[in-house]
Amino acid sequence: MKMAVVCANGKAGKRIVKEAVERGLDVTAIVRGENRSAAKKALVKDLFDLTNADLKGFDVVVDAFGAWTSETLPLHSASLKHLCDILSGTDTRLLVVGGAGSLYVNPEHSAQVMDGPDFPEVFKPLATNMGKALDELRGRDDVKWTYISPAGDFQAEGERTGKYIQAGEELTLNGRGESIISYADYAIAMVDEAMSGNHIRQRISVVRA
Helix, strand or coil, X not given: CEEEEECCCCHHHHHHHHHHHHCCCEEEEEECCCCXXXXXXXXXXXXXXXXXXXXXXXXXXEECCCCXXXXXXXXXXXXXXXHHHHHCCCCXXXXXXXXXXXXXXXXCCCCEHHHCCCCCHHHHHHHHHHHHHHHHHXXXXXXXXXXXXXXXXXXXXXXXXXXXXXXXXXXXXXXXXXXXXXXXXXXXXXXXXXXXXXXXXXXXXXXXX
């Protein structure tokens, strides 16, 4: 399997590349500067400069883009639209590193995590922009996308337990009542989905087992 990881130098991107390489996948890191991931192949190019020719031949493209400042938060929508546009009508699957704020907290799917009174105000702009990008992604029936939301507590330096629970659109707690997952375990789930392709045009979520 040939996989490209966009923004492979980021915290999530690096772990996804590492997991994929260790499983023997043919991985290309797409980065803006020096490749600092475990991938042996690299394409040095800005996400917004990528063309359909750049991504041709890959079975899976992982979008690990992240923006954190108020000025750049709208790029979540713009970057995802650009990747969708250049993958439109192809068999290449697009797997997106998503957010937890847009997960639903009721069966009717009328309330989201970010709507809750305890959701930190500082994270609301990020969650809102990522949720908007997901809403726009749902309208793309021309792309084989999968959006993977982490648990609420997404730990960059958390341990790799090798176990996770796969869930759907609703915030799911593990047997200890936790909504938590490490980047390393999230990477396992991402590569599992890349290899199986079981959730085309769906959003799924993962939590530590």
